[in-house]
Amino acid sequence: MAKLTKITTQKKNKGRYNIFLDHGQGEAYGFSVDEDILVKYRLQKNMELDEATIEAMKQTDEIHKSYTLAINYLSYRMRSEKEIRDYLHDKEADPEHIDEIVARLKKEKLLDDQEFANSLVRTRIMTSSKGPLLLKKELIEKGVQASQAEAALEHFSFDKQYEKAMKFAEKKMKNDGKKSFRQQIQTVQQTLMQKGYQGDVVQEVLANLPEEENEESEWQAAVLQGEKILRKYRQKAEGYELKQKVKSAMYRKGFTFDVIDRFIEEYCDN
Template sequence: MAVISKITVQKKNKSRYNLFLSRGRGEEYALSVDEDLLLKHGLKKGLELDEEKLIQLINEDEKKKAYFLAINFLSYRMRSVDEIRVYLRKKEKEEQHIDEVIKELLEKKLLDDQEFASSYVRSKQLTVLKGPMKLKQELIQKGVQESVIERALEQFTKSDQIEAMVKWLEKQNTTSAKKSNQALKEKLSIQLQSKGFSRDAIKEAVRQVDLENDKEEEWEAICFQGDKVKRKLEGKYPDWEFKQRVKQNLYRKGFPMDLIERYINSIDQLE
């Protein structure tokens, strides 16, 4: 049987106490405990502690440490249950203590994956351009269940998505003397797809924004692209095949056939 021979306050943390025990062979440091545990168990000098009690104190104190780590981690922003679990594992806390801490945090409403996911979606709507598919992917990486994510994404309606994309599209350099109207639309649409928006929503957003070059700008664009193709292919093919290859290249770049024919005719006139 061990007897508490001395209790001292830690210098760097005034809410923790060092316990020293005597087992008849002199005094030795045994463990440190939180102030709550000190009061809960009535720990004081002269109190006898058996091995079972010591193990209980150590176990409860380790759980306390895990709990305070989680609280500190939560102080910066909301977290998912899985984020807390991963964090405590990195801190090498025991699974039993992690489970107990998470249970306590859930009971105290300090952890709530549904609220976390909803808040995450709202925050991203206000700060960055990300579609529902991108947000879903990010929340899955944070360990949130798909059913919870789907409910959170209900607030991000299709009309909200379109409105966000329209604002983004209007800020882009929507006219270009170097690209066809179609190529510009495809480029911006691909960018929006990479941000996690659906094709249907993108199509509607693009429809609502004037992305068209005027006739003069479109002509400048085909001349720019056509001249690049000419320089690349000139002298490599007979005249008819050369023109067919130029046509095919410009068609792939999104130019309408009537404008392509006009460009080819302009080549003939120069010759």
């Protein structure tokens, strides 16, 4: 048995207390506890404490510290169970304590993977241009079950997907005005697929984009791209060979033969 001889408040953390014990060899520091543990065990001077009780208090305090870390981590935003477990593992919490903390957080409705998934999807709809396939991938990486991810993605209706994808496509085409119209369309299609939009949404967007390029804009893009190509090949070829290299390169960039022939006539024959 040990006698509790003194309780002092920690200087840097007023919510924690140092417990001093005497095991028959004089007073010495025993351990520290949070205020909640102090109250729970009704610790006071001259109490007799056996080793089992001391060990129980230490374990309870360790769990409390880890629980407090988890609560603080949750205060910034909702978390998945995997995120909480990974975080506590990084903080070197005991695996058994992690299980206990996760169970407590679930009981207190502070940890719910379905609600987490729903919230993440709603947030991404408002703040990002990601499509549903990327959102599902993100959720699964955060430890959410596939069925829960699918349920959360019901919030991302076809109409919402189309609206976001079309807005992105229009912005993309405006920013890619220096490219050929065909290349702009191809880039929009590839990028929307990369962003996780499904084929039916992508096809609907493409079907509602302008069907024909603006002739003047297309010509300006051809001149810009063509001059770059000319500078690249002029040191390596000339005459017919140069024209063929320019024609092939401009075709790969999506320009029509009419536009290419006009460029070659105006810029390569002079």
